Amino acid sequence: MSLRKITRQEELTGNKPQQMLFTEEVTAIKGFYPLDSEREKIENKFRGFIHEELKLGSTVSYVGNKKIPFLRIYRYKEAFAFNFVTDFLRRFEANSDDYVFDPFSGMGTTMFASMTCGIPSVGLDRLPIAYFISKTLPLFLVLKENELKEIWTALIPEIQRSEPAKVALDVPIMKVAFDEETLLALRKLKSAIEGLPSPHHDIFLFLFFSILEECSFTSKDGQFLRLNRNKTTSNPIDAMNRKIAQIEEDVHRMKLLPHDPTVTEKVMPDVYFGDTRDLSNIKFGRKPTIIITSPPYANRYDYTRTYALELCFHFVNNFEELKTIRFGILRSHIESKIRKDEAPPHPVIKEVVELLERKKLNNPKIPSMITTYFIDMQKVITEWFKVLAPGAKVAMVVDNVRFEGESIPVDLVLSEMAEEAGFEVNEIIVARYKGNSSQQMRKYGRVPVRESIVIWEK
Numbered sequence: 001m002s003l004r005k006i007t008r009q010e011e012l013t014g015n016k017p018q019q020m021l022f023t024e025e026v027t028a029i030k031g032f033y034p035l036d037s038e039r040e041k042i043e044n045k046f047r048g049f050i051h052e053e054l055k056l057g058s059t060v061s062y063v064g065n066k067k068i069p070f071l072r073i074y075r076y077k078e079a080f081a082f083n084f085v086t087d088f089l090r091r092f093e094a095n096s097d098d099y100v101f102d103p104f105s106g107m108g109t110t111m112f113a114s115m116t117c118g119i120p121s122v123g124l125d126r127l128p129i130a131y132f133i134s135k136t137l138p139l140f141l142v143l144k145e146n147e148l149k150e151i152w153t154a155l156i157p158e159i160q161r162s163e164p165a166k167v168a169l170d171v172p173i174m175k176v177a178f179d180e181e182t183l184l185a186l187r188k189l190k191s192a193i194e195g196l197p198s199p200h201h202d203i204f205l206f207l208f209f210s211i212l213e214e215c216s217f218t219s220k221d222g223q224f225l226r227l228n229r230n231k232t233t234s235n236p237i238d239a240m241n242r243k244i245a246q247i248e249e250d251v252h253r254m255k256l257l258p259h260d261p262t263v264t265e266k267v268m269p270d271v272y273f274g275d276t277r278d279l280s281n282i283k284f285g286r287k288p289t290i291i292i293t294s295p296p297y298a299n300r301y302d303y304t305r306t307y308a309l310e311l312c313f314h315f316v317n318n319f320e321e322l323k324t325i326r327f328g329i330l331r332s333h334i335e336s337k338i339r340k341d342e343a344p345p346h347p348v349i350k351e352v353v354e355l356l357e358r359k360k361l362n363n364p365k366i367p368s369m370i371t372t373y374f375i376d377m378q379k380v381i382t383e384w385f386k387v388l389a390p391g392a393k394v395a396m397v398v399d400n401v402r403f404e405g406e407s408i409p410v411d412l413v414l415s416e417m418a419e420e421a422g423f424e425v426n427e428i429i430v431a432r433y434k435g436n437s438s439q440q441m442r443k444y445g446r447v448p449v450r451e452s453i454v455i456w457e458k
């Protein structure tokens with residue numbers, strides 16, 4: 001059942017004890033949505049499609065990658081796990097004739113996993129750091145033992161001699177994220193890396209990005225990049241030494257992957273820097289047959305804040321350029337801009353937005369963020385339908401959200417939008433239930449929120 005109560009044990013383990021199942025599901029729904037509300041109607045419409053597979057709960061987050069060679073090196077915390085992708089490739093009976101597409105590719109988990117299974121893939125992301133990470137990750141698969149160690153040993157004496165690299169120092173977080181000595185050391189290290197030839201330049205830059213968090217007073221542990229001036233930070237050279245050691249270990253551990261990752265031209269992913277709301281400029285070699293993806297969630301997280309350090313060290317020259325990226329990604333965060341003529345694109349969204357507009361919100365921009373999120377996602381789904389091959393399958397992880405006691409069944413609204421675009425909805429698999437913030441629970445009680453995998457077919 002989608003809206004039953006969850007226990008503390010479940011929250012911790014992701015396992016649902018069987019006896020916790022409510023048999024009368026309608027009762028639970030009635031408790032959460034007003035009778036005859038749009039949300040009750042849509043829950044009723046899709047009830048037969050929703051089922052639980054809570055064992056998938058551990059694969060819809062990055063945690064599952066902690067043991068996977070190379071994927072463990074850079075923490076892209078919104079990623080899903082390698083095993084999530086291989087599981088759905090298996091369910092879709094994918095083979096080397098398929099072409100797997102991730103239109104919100106993040107660090108490139110979908111492409112990396114497809115590649116190791118010998119399946120060609122294509123991915124696209126609008127955040128420069130995500131594009132860079134996903135493009136660089138496959139290069140690790142062709143490294144030879146001790147290759148990086150030798151380059152690193154030769155690079156160390158260069159670092160002191162290097163001029164500090166130019167970075168976007170006018171961005172407020174850059175003024176407080178590092179102590180002076182560490183910032184200088186990082187800028188010199190970045191300069192030294194810039195002198196390396198390709199592909200080692202990209203591989204070392206990847207490692208450089210992977211140490212920024214531990215060398216800083218920040219942590220990527222919530223909605224924003226949190227600042228904690230009391231945090232113990234790492235010395236950049238020590239941190240790089242550890243990363244190089246991990247890579248060398250991973251070169252040996254490749255046998256942990258389920259398939260022999262023979263890297264041929266055919267399975268090398270096609271990676272684009274682009275916007276999935278408009279795919280007209282993407283030159284697909286052929287029509288994708290499978291999508292495995294996860295969009296940003298309508299939960300106020302701003303990727304340009306979480307990844308601000310990486311962006312400031314390499315991808316933007318100043319604060320203005322950072323803000324241009326912020327306003328260019330999917331409008332899932334609170335600073336998203338809404339045009340005057342834009343309105344909720346679905347009856348459920350209209351209902352929730354009208355209810356929220358009558359409430360005292362801790363951020364008055366939440367209703368417009370919800371509106372723009374669904375306008376953008378509707379465009380995205382329409383674009384996917386255009387580019388996919390007939391019969392193509394989509395597996396997309398989405399999180400439902402709750403603001404001031406009002407839940408939004410994101411999985412169902414997007415599924416209805418998919419139907420309108422021409423897709424057939426096959427299933428809605430509940431991977432886990434999330435709790436609510438303690439503030440929401442105190443005020444409105446605990447309502448479990450689904451994190452689902454929606455399965456559609458063209």
Ligand SMILES: C[S@@+](CC[C@H](N)C(=O)[O-])C[C@H]1O[C@@H](n2cnc3c(N)ncnc32)[C@H](O)[C@@H]1O
Nearest residue numbers: 079080104106107109125126127275276296330
């Ligand atoms: C939940 S993450 C995907 C993570 C990915 N599944 C992985 O394993 O790394 C969502 C991604 O969507 C990207 N994104 C945001 N707006 C976008 C847009 N308009 N077009 C393409 N990608 C976008 C974000 O930069 C982010 O990397």
